[in-house]
Amino acid sequence: MSLPVRTLPIVERWDCHGCGRCCRGTIIELDADDLRRLRAQGWEEHPDYRGQAIVARRGLWRRRDHLAKRPDGSCIFLLPDGRCRIHREFGMEAKPLVCQMFPLQIVPLDQFAYVTLRRFCPSAAADRGRPMDEHRATARDLVERWQKRPRPAAPPPLVRGRRSSWNDVLVVADALGRLVRDATYPLVRRLVHALEFCDLLESCRFDRLEGSRLVELASLLEAAAVRDSGQWFQNRQAPDPRTARLFRQTVFEYLSLHPRHTPDHSWKARWRLLVEATRFHRGSGKASRHGLPFPKATFESLECARGPLAQTVLRPINRWFEAAVASLRFSVLARRSWPVVESFRAMALGFPVAMWTLRLTCADRAPEVDDALEVVAMLDRGETYAPLVGRRHRLRVTAMTRRAGLARLAAWYAR
Ligand code: SF4
Structure with missing residues (x-):
C-alpha cells in the first residue's frame, strides 16, 4: 500500500x-x-x-x-x-x-x-x-x-529499550514541535527546552505510560522543561574538555559537507586531512579549515562571545529546525533504529555546530544570510551522512549527554 x-x-x-x-x-x-x-x-x-x-x-x-x-x-x-x-x-x-x-x-x-x-x-x-x-x-x-513508493514505517522507540506505538511517538513529536516552535523564546532557548524535555522523558518509568497518560505526562514535562532550562543561560559555561573534544570531532565531520568544500582524493589532501583531524582533536592553536576558503583563526578565538545573530541571519537556521521537527525526519529517515530522544539530541547538536561554523566562516565580520544558508545546507546533508547517523556518532552524542554537554554547548556558542 x-x-x-x-x-x-x-x-x-x-x-x-x-x-x-x-x-x-x-x-x-x-x-x-x-x-x-x-x-x-x-x-x-x-x-x-x-x-x-x-x-x-x-x-x-x-x-x-x-x-x-x-x-x-x-x-x-x-x-x-x-x-x-x-x-x-x-x-x-x-x-x-x-x-x-x-x-x-x-x-x-x-x-x-x-x-x-x-x-x-x-x-x-x-x-x-x-x-x-x-x-x-x-x-x-x-x-x-517512484519505484520506492512510501510504505508505512515502523515506529521508532521513544527511549532506549522501550517499544512504542505510532500514537506514542506522535504525542512526543507534538510536544517537541510545540517547544521548538514556541516563538516567545529565541531558538537556542527553545532547543534547550526540547533537550531538557528529552532528558526528563528518558528518566520516567514507562511501564504504564501510553495513550492519555502519556499525553498528560508530556504536557507536565513540557512545563517542567521550560521552567528548569534557565540554569543553562544564567551562567553560561564552556563545555568540559571531553565534551569539547567530542564536539570538535562532530564539527570536523560536518565541515566536509559544507557546500564550499571541494572533495579532493589526492594523497596530499589525505595527509592534510590527517593533520587537520589531529589539530581538531587537540583543539588549540591554529584552527583547521578543512580546505575551506575561510579566514585564518585560532581555536581559542572561536570561543570568544560574538553577541546574538541578526534575526534575518538566524531565520534559515530556525526554519531548518522547525521543518525537521515538524516532519519527524530527524527520527524516521536515517536514524530509524535510534530512540526518538537520541535522534533529537543528534539533530539539536547541529545548533552549536552551526554557530561554531559561522564563527569559523566569518572571523571578525558579522555573519550574513548567505553564510547561514550555507550552514543550513551543511546541517541538511548531515541528516543522511553515514558518519553522522551511525553507531560511532550515537556513542559520541550519548557521551556528551551524560556530561550534560548538549544544552551547555548550545548556550555557550549562542552567546
Ligand atoms: S533545486 Fe535548488 S539547488 Fe537545485 S538548481 Fe534549483 S534552486 Fe538550485
Whole structure:
C-alpha cells in the first residue's frame, strides 16, 4: 500500500532558481529505470562524452550505480550555465528520478507520508517560492512513478529499550514541535527546552505510560522543561574538555559537507586531512579549515562571545529546525533504529555546530544570510551522512549527554 502524501503543518516555500548547487558534491543513485533511460539516450555516442563513463559504481559488498562526477565533484551533466544537459536535451522526465524529486523529500509515517524540502537547496532554505501546497500534485505524481513508493514505517522507540506505538511517538513529536516552535523564546532557548524535555522523558518509568497518560505526562514535562532550562543561560559555561573534544570531532565531520568544500582524493589532501583531524582533536592553536576558503583563526578565538545573530541571519537556521521537527525526519529517515530522544539530541547538536561554523566562516565580520544558508545546507546533508547517523556518532552524542554537554554547548556558542 502506498501512503497518501501531505504537506507539513508549517508552511514551506520553494521554487527552483537554477543555481545548480544540487548538481555539485551530491551522489545521485540510479535505479534500473534510470539506467534504462540513460542507456536509451545514447550518451556513449555523444562527442562530448565518448570514452567517458557516465555511470560509476561504489560499495564493496552491495554495488550501487550513481551518476559519474567530474574531478571537482560536479555532475558530469552539469553545464557551465548551471543547467542540466539531460534536461536540456531530453526534458525533465528524462533525468534520474532523484534529480526530478530534489529538493522534495518524502518522510513516511504510518498513515501518510509528509512531503518536505531538503534545505540543502538554497531556495528551499530561504523559503523562496510558492508554498508547498502548490507542489503537492507534482510530489504525488513523482511518488506514483517512484519505484520506492512510501510504505508505512515502523515506529521508532521513544527511549532506549522501550517499544512504542505510532500514537506514542506522535504525542512526543507534538510536544517537541510545540517547544521548538514556541516563538516567545529565541531558538537556542527553545532547543534547550526540547533537550531538557528529552532528558526528563528518558528518566520516567514507562511501564504504564501510553495513550492519555502519556499525553498528560508530556504536557507536565513540557512545563517542567521550560521552567528548569534557565540554569543553562544564567551562567553560561564552556563545555568540559571531553565534551569539547567530542564536539570538535562532530564539527570536523560536518565541515566536509559544507557546500564550499571541494572533495579532493589526492594523497596530499589525505595527509592534510590527517593533520587537520589531529589539530581538531587537540583543539588549540591554529584552527583547521578543512580546505575551506575561510579566514585564518585560532581555536581559542572561536570561543570568544560574538553577541546574538541578526534575526534575518538566524531565520534559515530556525526554519531548518522547525521543518525537521515538524516532519519527524530527524527520527524516521536515517536514524530509524535510534530512540526518538537520541535522534533529537543528534539533530539539536547541529545548533552549536552551526554557530561554531559561522564563527569559523566569518572571523571578525558579522555573519550574513548567505553564510547561514550555507550552514543550513551543511546541517541538511548531515541528516543522511553515514558518519553522522551511525553507531560511532550515537556513542559520541550519548557521551556528551551524560556530561550534560548538549544544552551547555548550545548556550555557550549562542552567546
Ligand atoms: S539547488 Fe535548488 S534552486 Fe538550485 S538548481 Fe537545485 S533545486 Fe534549483
